[in-house]
Amino acid sequence: MRAMNAATQASPGLVIQGFKPPLPLRQFGLIAFDMDSTLINIECVDEIADAVGKKAEVAAITEAAMRGEIADYKESLRLRVALLKGVSVHSMEQVYAQRLQLNPGATELVQACKAAGLSTLLVSGGFTFFTDRIRDRLGIDHTRSNILDVHEGRLTGRLVEQSWGDICDGEEKKRMLLQTCAQLGLMPQQTIAVGDGANDLPMMGAAGLSVAYHAKPAVRAQAMVAINEGGLDRLLELLVR
Secondary structure (H helix, E strand, O other): OOOOOOOEEEEOOEEEOOOOOOEEHHHOOEEEEOOEOOOEOOOHHHHHHHOOOOHHHHHHHHHHHHOOOOOOHHHHHHHHHHOOOOOEHHHHHHHHHHHOOEOOOHHHHHHHHHHOOOEEEEEEEEEHHHHHHHHHHHOOOEEEEEOEEEEOOEEEEEEOOEOOEOOOOHHHHHHHHHHHHHHHOOOHHHEEEEEOOHHHHHHHHHOOEEEEEOOOHHHHHHOOEEEOOOOHHHHHHHEEO
16 A cells, blocks of 8 residues: 555544545546445355354454454455355345345445446455345446355355456455456556455555545555545545536
């Protein structure tokens, strides 16, 4: 992440550093979002684990990974997914229907960005079972996430290998951001990246504007914008549409 000036509070719960607002929204061409605890209110892997009585065990690993205390994110995710073995697809449907909600301001921010001509990208260390639904719900243009292996309606405890690998980690998020930029003819400085955990830092560091949403301390410290109170649409307070 680039060197920052001293952080200042733009307004209650909204901290900025490294730039002076307002910025024209139309100077950007792409906005990239993390999903779990950023666009949505839950960590899906933790809620899935609840179906087999392992939520506390999985959540502890998730929390450590998001704080940046686990160096190997891929191994931490493989470990968590292994603990999901036996969970039914029906249980995952219940997580989506009963526990998952869009975070406040998510719809408004996505709609404002699309209206200003920005493309949208969802990059997640979570799972296509959820990211595909959030993509369709918000009208997001591009996605990258992980595929849970399913056999006879139940999770096997493994991830499906894809052409680029088996796990979307921090480096894959960054690679996907830069790849999408190249496809759209954009420079990385023309992107906004929004996340909350340590595995979002690589893409946030590559973006022209990095945004931490109710994030871990290490992420807030390095982001150009930290939304610590209120919804995602608070970012629009710093942008001219």
